[in-house]
Amino acid sequence: MSNLIQLNNGEAKIVSDIWTLVRLPESQVEVRKQAGKVVLFKLTGEKTVSEEQVANTVIPENGKLIVPLTVFIARKTELQTRISANEIGVWIDTHEILTSLIENQVDLNILPIIAVNVERFADGRNFSLGVLLRTRYGFKNELRAIGDVLRDQLFFLKRSGFNSYVIRADRSAAEAIASLNDFTQPYQGAVDETHPAFRRYNRVA
Amino acid sequence: MYKYDEIDQRIVDERVAQYRDQTRRYLAGELSEDEFRPLRLQNGLYIQRHAPMLRIAVPYGMLSSRQLRKLGDIANKHDRGYGHFTTRQNMQLNWPKLEDVPDILAELATVEMHAIQTSGNCIRNITTDQFAGIAPDEVVDPRAMAEIIRQWSTFHPEFALLPRKFKIAVSGTKEDRAVVQMHDIGMEFYLDTNNNLAIKVWVGGGLGRTPILGTVIREHLEWQHALTYCEAIVRVYNLHGRRDNSYKARIKILVKALGIEAFKAQVEAEWSHLKDAPNTITEAELVRVSKHFEPMPYETLPLHDANYDVAIASNLSFAAWVKRNVHAHKTPGYRAVTLSLKPHGKPPGDATALQMLTVADLADQYSFGELRVSHEQNLILADVKVSDLFAVWEKARVHGLTTPNIGLLTDIICCPGGDFCSLANAKSIPIAEAIQMQFDNLDYLHDIGDIELNISGCMNACGHHHVGHIGILGIDKDGSEWYQVSIGGSQGNNASLGTVIGPSFSADEMPSVVQKLIDVYIKERTVEEQFIDTVRRLGVTPFKTYVYPEKSSAKNEVAV
Numbered sequence: 001m002s003n004l005i006q007l008n009n010g011e012a013k014i015v016s017d018i019w020t021l022v023r024l025p026e027s028q029v030e031v032r033k034q035a036g037k038v039v040l041f042k043l044t045g046e047k048t049v050s051e052e053q054v055a056n057t058v059i060p061e062n063g064k065l066i067v068p069l070t071v072f073i074a075r076k077t078e079l080q081t082r083i084s085a086n087e088i089g090v091w092i093d094t095h096e097i098l099t100s101l102i103e104n105q106v107d108l109n110i111l112p113i114i115a116v117n118v119e120r121f122a123d124g125r126n127f128s129l130g131v132l133l134r135t136r137y138g139f140k141n142e143l144r145a146i147g148d149v150l151r152d153q154l155f156f157l158k159r160s161g162f163n164s165y166v167i168r169a170d171r172s173a174a175e176a177i178a179s180l181n182d183f184t185q186p187y188q189g190a191v192d193e194t195h196p197a198f199r200r201y202n203r204v205a
Numbered sequence: 206m207y208k209y210d211e212i213d214q215r216i217v218d219e220r221v222a223q224y225r226d227q228t229r230r231y232l233a234g235e236l237s238e239d240e241f242r243p244l245r246l247q248n249g250l251y252i253q254r255h256a257p258m259l260r261i262a263v264p265y266g267m268l269s270s271r272q273l274r275k276l277g278d279i280a281n282k283h284d285r286g287y288g289h290f291t292t293r294q295n296m297q298l299n300w301p302k303l304e305d306v307p308d309i310l311a312e313l314a315t316v317e318m319h320a321i322q323t324s325g326n327c328i329r330n331i332t333t334d335q336f337a338g339i340a341p342d343e344v345v346d347p348r349a350m351a352e353i354i355r356q357w358s359t360f361h362p363e364f365a366l367l368p369r370k371f372k373i374a375v376s377g378t379k380e381d382r383a384v385v386q387m388h389d390i391g392m393e394f395y396l397d398t399n400n401n402l403a404i405k406v407w408v409g410g411g412l413g414r415t416p417i418l419g420t421v422i423r424e425h426l427e428w429q430h431a432l433t434y435c436e437a438i439v440r441v442y443n444l445h446g447r448r449d450n451s452y453k454a455r456i457k458i459l460v461k462a463l464g465i466e467a468f469k470a471q472v473e474a475e476w477s478h479l480k481d482a483p484n485t486i487t488e489a490e491l492v493r494v495s496k497h498f499e500p501m502p503y504e505t506l507p508l509h510d511a512n513y514d515v516a517i518a519s520n521l522s523f524a525a526w527v528k529r530n531v532h533a534h535k536t537p538g539y540r541a542v543t544l545s546l547k548p549h550g551k552p553p554g555d556a557t558a559l560q561m562l563t564v565a566d567l568a569d570q571y572s573f574g575e576l577r578v579s580h581e582q583n584l585i586l587a588d589v590k591v592s593d594l595f596a597v598w599e600k601a602r603v604h605g606l607t608t609p610n611i612g613l614l615t616d617i618i619c620c621p622g623g624d625f626c627s628l629a630n631a632k633s634i635p636i637a638e639a640i641q642m643q644f645d646n647l648d649y650l651h652d653i654g655d656i657e658l659n660i661s662g663c664m665n666a667c668g669h670h671h672v673g674h675i676g677i678l679g680i681d682k683d684g685s686e687w688y689q690v691s692i693g694g695s696q697g698n699n700a701s702l703g704t705v706i707g708p709s710f711s712a713d714e715m716p717s718v719v720q721k722l723i724d725v726y727i728k729e730r731t732v733e734e735q736f737i738d739t740v741r742r743l744g745v746t747p748f749k750t751y752v753y754p755e756k757s758s759a760k761n762e763v764a765v
Contacts, residue, residue, distance in 0.1 A: 122243055122326070124366025128443045131363050136478055152227065152244055159362030182223045185212050187356040188432075189483040190363065197212050197356070198490035199483055204210065205496035 003173040005154075005180075006142075007163040012177050017166070019089060019113060020060060021146070022067045024053045048095065066091045066115050066144075073104045089113035091146065094125035098132055108139040115144040116162075121153055127160040134161035134191045151176030155183060161191035206267045206575055207352045207497040209317045216359065217314045220321055224248050225307035232304065243366065247327055249295075249320035250306055251627070258625065259298045259306060260323040261313060265333045265351040265375075266294035266578040270565040273576065275316040277561035283309055288561070290546060290554045292618055292669055293372070294332050294578040295323055299625050321359060326367045326454075328358035328439070332374045334382040335579035338498060339541055339587050341533050345377035345394040345402060349495040350431060353486060357432045364439050368446035369454035371439065372411070384580070384696045386410045386419040387672065389456045390438060392431065402428040408438060408468070409460035412666035416702050417457045420465045422472065428491070430476075432484045437476035441468070501573045501588050506538025510592040523598055525647060526609040531594060534587075540594060542572075542586040543579070544601055545608040545616065549641035552634045553619040554582030563604045571597050581618055583611065613650045614658055614723070615641045618669055622662030622679065623686065629662030631679025631686035636660055636715050643716035644723075653723055656736040657696070672696045674737045675722060676703045677715070688715055692722065692748055693740045706749045721752045 002016045027050055049070040057071045059079070066089040072079070082088050089111055090101065101108075108114070114133060116126045126145060133139040144164040145157050154165060158180050167173040189196040197203065209217075224244075231241040245251075249260035261276070268276075276296055280288045283305050284298045291297055301309060313319055322329055331351045338346045354373060358364070364371070376383035377394040385391025391407035404426040410419025426434055442456045445463075460468045517524045532541040544564060547553050556564070564584055568576045571593045572586040579585055584606075589597055601607045610616045617640065620626065622633025637660055644650055659673030663680075670676035676691040687709040694703030710718050723736075725748050730739045740748070 121240070122366050123448060124326075124364070125444055125448075127363045127365060128440050131440075150240060152240075153365070156360075156362040156365040179223075183216060183219050183360060185215055186362075187212075187216070187359050188361055190361075195483045198487060198493070201212065203212065203490075203493055205493045 003167045003169060003171075005165045005167065005173050005177055007158065007180065012180050014173050014177070019064050019066050021091065021115075022057060022059060022065050022071065024049060024068050024071070025056045025058075027053050048093075063087070064112075065089070066113060069093075069096055069101055073100065076104070083110060086112050089115065089142075091115035091117055092129070093117050094119070094123050094129065098129060098137070102137055108133070108137055109141060111139075111141060113142040113144060114139060115146045118145065118147040118149065121148040121150045124156075126162075127156055130157065130160035130162050131191055151179040154179045155181070159186065159190040159192050206269060207264075207348075207494065213317070213356075214314075217317070217319045217321070220248075220319060221307060221310045221314050224310060228304070228307050243325055245303075245306075246325035247322055248306070248310070249323035250303070251324065252303075256300045257303050257306070258621075259301045259309065259320060260291070261296045261298070261318060261320050262323045262330050263295050263318075263578050264355050265331050265337070265348060266335055266580075267348070268576050268578065269316075270568040270574045270576070272316045272318055273561050273565040273568070275312065275318070277558040277565070279309055279312060280558040280561065286559075287555055287557045289552070289621060290556065290578050290582045290584070292580050292582060292620070292667060293330055294335075294580055295330055296578070297621070299621070324370075326369050326371075328361065328364055328367075328371045328373065330372075331355050331358070332372070332383060332388075332580060334376055334378055335577045335581075335585050336382065336532065336541055336587070337377065337577075338500070339534050339536070339539075340378055340382075341535050342379045343377055343535070344379065344396060346495075346498055347375040347377035347383075347392075347394050348498045349491060350392075350394060350428065351375050352494050352497070353490065354431065354435070357435075357484065363436070364443060367439070367443055368448045369451060369456075371442070371456065373435070381696075381698050381700075384669075384672070384700070386700045387412060387669070387696070388419065390435060391419050394428070397425060404428060404431060406434065408472075409457040409465075411455050411457045412669060412671050413455065414452050414664045414666075415455075415457065416666065416671040417461065418700055418702065419457075420460065422465065422469050429486050430480060432486060433479040433482055434472075434476055436484065437472045437479050440475050441471045445471075500536070503536045503539060503588070504590070506536075506590060506592075508537055510538075510590075513591050513594060516595045522609075523595060525651065526598055526607050527594065528651075529609045529611045529613060530607065536588075538591050540589050540591055542589050542594070542597060543611045544584045544586065544606040545610055546583050546606075547610055547616050547641070548605050548608045549610075549615055549645045550638050551605075552621075553617050553637050556584070560604050560606060563601070564606070567597055567600060581611075581616060583616070609647060610650060612655050612657075614644050614653055614656050614719075615650060616657075617641065618657070618659040618673065620661050620667035622660070622668075626662060626667075628665055629679060630664075630681035631662050631688065632712070633660045633662040633668060633677075633679055636677060636679075636688065636712060639712070639716045640719050643720060653727070654735055658719070659694075669696075670694070671702045672700060673703060674740070675719060680709060682709070686712060688712065690718060690722075690752075692745060693737070695737055704745050706745055707753050718752055722748055725751050 004017045006015045054074045069092045072090045230236045251258045289297045372388045373390045374383045374388040375392045393405040397403040406423040407419035408422040530543045577585040617637045619637045623629040658675045659670045660677040661668035661670040672694040678689045689709040691703030691705045
């Protein structure tokens with residue numbers, strides 16, 4: 001049973017997943033993104049993934065794949081034919097910096113899908129990443145939330161521009177789907193509804 | 206004050222339904238403790254020492270009599286007959302049952318109230334000056350903008366799970382009473398040289414473990430851009446603020462790590478994309494919301510009232526109360542009244558259900574049915590006729606609401622502390638009570654004059670100890686409770702952080718320590734000086750020497 005919810009023209013459905021997620025091999029090196037000085041680490045642009053990991057990532061020969069951002073950037077030439085065939089998407093972690101994707105791939109819309117991976121549901125960076133992908137970088141195709149995705153964040157994910165959600169394996173997507181509509185008339189403009197309540201309605205004092 | 210339309214009402218109603226289902230799933234084991242925690246916190250529900258604590262939002266401190274009556278009813282029905290008003294102008298219940306909270310929220314929704322985002326890592330209640338709209342020194346009434354910011358921040362999808370809590374304060378007066386420099390974002394509204402409404406924006410202030418006063422990030426921002434500019438600031442914070450250590454996760458740490466110039470450059474770069482986006486506030490929206498805050502239908506009154514003058518001259522207790530608890534008003538013949546929730550020997554900020562009902566009646570009879578909560582944890586009747594002051598005093602006095610100590614030593618700001626709060630290192634309420642009893646002499650209190658004493662039970666600083674003229678911080682040392690004392694902190698335009706005077710004290714020592722600080726001040730002060738002025742003129746040393754006479758040579762004393 002699939003745990004993927006897809007939103008199409010306001011209608012949410014559970015659908016089967018046509019994409020395969022490609023993961024980096026485990027690293028022997030200390031995982032830097034958990035290190036103390038996240039701020040400074042970001043400023044120095046230190047790598048979170050080793051070149052060895054990128055090189056050793058196994059890319060299946062067939063099928064539609066969502067590859068890690070670092071692999072996409074480093075092995076783009078190798079993937080070029082499949083990118084042209086709409087078989088390659090990219091996934092990013094919440095600590096990764098979008099500009100490194102944009103610098104490498106100016107037109108994001110050649111990617112049929114971008115996924116944002118959240119390690120812990122309480123990490124709200126995915127919302128800002130979604131908003132930026134949709135508004136700043138004009139990404140129009142499928143934007144997917146993966147990782148620790150739970151129903152009580154779905155409404156915010158939807159409003160931040162995500163239109164597909166892989167609910168964590170131990171939870172029911174069928175039950176989660178209801179939370180996409182926890183609120184009917186939000187106050188502020190966001191990705192799904194750009195106008196705030198005061199521009200949408202004639203609110204009378 | 207602001208009244209809900211169907212859009213506002215639907216949002217709080219849908220919130221009740223959402224939270225009811227979240228509670229159901231938690232109790233059914235479908236949500237783990239870790240998964241439920243941020244959900245309940247964003248609804249103001251803490252799990253405390255004795256029972257859950259529920260923090261109810263009082264947006265920028267404004268309450269109607271109907272709402273206060275409902276709070277009183279809820280305190281009777283779901284709690285032990287009292288509530289606690291907080292330094293963020295909210296109200297807390299200390300003993301509700303977790304299973305009852307959805308029902309409490311449903312009751313609150315009937316009077317246009319909620320507990321949305323009163324805790325958790327999100328944008329919290331917007332706070333402001335308790336005298337907004339009536340203060341003679343007010344340049345701009347900031348409440349309409351506070352309401353617009355409240356709506357924008359409510360379930361803002363991008364900022365639903367920030368690295369840490371995020372507090373915004375607004376003010377519109379010459380003399381800042383909203384402590385904007387102590388907030389993650391502080392907004393001071395003013396009229397610019399073209400007489401247009403503008404905002405001076407401060408960022409990165411906050412107390413807690415690392416107290417820092419905010420820095421100006423923008424001297425001049427046109428009011429229309431208040432929301433998009435906040436979005437730019439909070440987006441930079443959401444993406445780059447630390448998430449690995451909750452003690453270093455506030456925006457102040459990011460601003461400090463980057464430096465204000467680099468931080469500002471990032472914010473301005475974001476804002477260049479957000480400026481003029483649909484969240485830009487329209488003239489029509491400002492007009493609509495401002496209509497809810499129009500001046501009350503005041504009568505034209507004479508400047509003097511003969512009966513009032515007689516009462517002042519003949520009744521010393523009434524005169525003392527007027528001196529401390531009655532405040533100037535923009536409109537001739539009107540005054541604002543502070544009802545003290547600081548009677549000596551009682552927990553500061555607590556009000557019984559009966560007191561709440563009494564204050565609601567007073568508001569209906571004498572103050573257009575509205576009242577405010579101050580960040581000093583008192584209740585305010587903002588629009589009382591001078592000729593009614595004596596009647597208000599007599600009625601409030603019966604219920605213990607007229608202690609004439611506003612701005613005096615016993616008007617203590619105090620968090621719930623170790624008696625209730627599971628974060629606290631030490632009790633704070635018994636310390637406040639003991640100090641109040643030490644100084645339980647009104648003539649003496651008035652002679653000491655204006656002074657602010659703030660107590661926090663831990664370094665999270667809910668009692669704002671860093672900015673107290675005297676600040677007391679509860680600390681834990683090998684499992685016992687100790688108190689660290691600082692002096693020289695201050696809120697307002699000349700905000701400053703206090704300096705710790707030395708090693709900490711046991712609870713028993715605290716009344717005499719405060720007594721010694723006051724003794725030094727009384728001895729050294731000039732005629733015009735308040736406590737804080739004397740501290741600023743002389744520095745910490747004379748106070749320190751008197752408090753620690755036998756220790757002044759023992760330099761190797763280890764501070765705890």
